[in-house]
Amino acid sequence: MSFERTLEKLKILADAAKYDVSCSSSGSKRTNTNKGLGDSTGMGICHSYTEDGRCVSLLKILLTNHCIFDCAYCVTRKSNDVKRAAFKVQEVVDLTINFYRRNYIEGLFLSSGIFKSADYTMERLVAVAKKLRLEENFNGYIHLKSIPGASDELMREAGLYADRLSVNIEIPTKSGLKLLAPDKNFDDFIKPMEKVKNEIIQYKSEKKIIKSTPKYAPAGQSTQMIVGASGENDFQILKTAEHYYKNYNLKRVYYSGYVPISYDDRLPSIGSEVPMLRENRLYQSDWLTRFYGFQTNEIVNLNHQQLDLDIDPKLSWALRNLHEFPVDVNKADKRMLARIPGVGMKSVTKILMARKYRRLNWDHLKKIGIAFNRAQYFLVCDSNLFERRDLPAEKIKANILRNSNSKYDKLLSPQLNLFS
């Protein structure tokens, strides 16, 4: 491999791939059983972090940034005047293996611009994964981007070698998509997703009968939506996410605050701020529905279409539902404990265990690690020291905001700093 040329390609094709926010390498079990290279045991590892604070766990690149389409929000679009490059299949394989051997990465995330046709492109992505698995005996993580419009046969093959497949919806509404990605057909996204979903279901039922059924996309599928490019509100975004979680069995939906990259006047102009706080709130909401037992409707609905930016969605829900509080920490069930602002899932588990031994008071709760500043207005425990006063929602909110330390209003990573 020619080092100089590879170096240049890597710069171009990593730069073009960086706006895809999915980075997770978790959720796959591919143990090293053949004395080969690599092991994916389910827990993703972030090997480094970019200066913008995002996890680096995969070699995330495009196979090529040549593209026949012209989606307005994309740096790779046909009409954009950028340097173009394309990797050979073997080059991607070599980079992945050598980075993996040095413990830089957990595996590969391979996406691509569409060159020639959807199938022609998808075929090459599959070829990389196939080579890694069959020739290099590689057990690390592989995430392939499904190219919209790729055929069922290719999607089937892709899932045999990849751990995860994803197709980015990017724009949550049909009308937005029509405006910004005129070459794209909404159904082209759905078709590969549908195929992958059905293959996964089939794999699961066959595996019950025949143990040796080859694995099919064990880490499932995910998708990404751009936030703040085409005017949707949070209600539309979260409802779309809910739809995909339910109907396509998605493992993750990612939200990506739009980074202005174009002078196209259909889009926020260059220099406008990336909506990072909003993105963070969307992740928090997503988290509430996936792990805290909330329904999307409780977080956003027709009367409350936009998430608050100054407080997190759980606190926002609590303030709108004061009649559910105070919660008695020594009696309440798991579901209600999880709904107390300032109490994270880990604290919930600790509370449930610790209260078997004695009734808990504020001292215990603080040691367990609840965020007192928020929690105090919403719970009672075995101390009357901080009897809850009947305050109206606005007052509680004002108090919390006044006493919140910097930790609370700082801009943090969507995936790591959530509640408690």
Add this chain to the structure above:
Amino acid sequence: MQHKSLIYDGTFEGFLSCVFYVFEYKLSDVTIQNEFVNQNELFADTETILTDKQKSNRVWKGLKQKASTLTSTKIYYAFLSEQPKVENVLLDYIQYIFKSSEKVDTDFTQPSVLKTSQIAKNVSREKHRMEAFVRFKLTKDNIYFANIEPNFNVLPLIARHFKSRYADQKWIIYDIRRNYGLFYDLLKLDFIDLDFPDNFDFSKTSSDFFSEQEFDFQKLWKDYFDSTNIKERKNMKLHVRHVPKRYWKYLSEKQPNL
């Protein structure tokens, strides 16, 4: 009764032997100290405890019967923290476990239970960080070599992870603070000691020791790392929280341009 100070050899078995001794002689006022950090307390009656595999096994087995696997793991993790006085926190915890009639693993209202849990969590965090931040460099002898300098003694904890991951390459991970390492030779895993040449710089890749293509891959990795950054989203505070500066020295992506 007079305050007693038990000195042991720094190994986990040695510590458990001390615990055995405490139970055997029903000592109540006691400190347990690693011989390397021995403070020689004034007025304390000092006793050196020899490591006894059988006795330590008995304590360990008893513990596993009275408490969950998670708890014994936490105790081991916390022990590897090498934090001053951690032995006494663990002794309190173990005594509390043995004297209670029911399981007390998760009684977080008890100071030693909570403290052990917290220390174990810190150790566990460093274990994960080491699994992430080890950077292998290919030597001229075709061995992938990495050096680390963790605050806690996590090398024994990361062995299995690397063994299952890099089954088809020879590798060494060396703890230069504690001066011992792990060597995998394609068949088995061993603890080793190494002597390094005087001109060996742990933060650099010298062509005296490392393979020619090693430089290329470090450069590719560093350039990759720089290209993935989105400058409109820069957040150095968050970056440093994830990658604390004490690890930067040995991260290839954090080296000045080659």
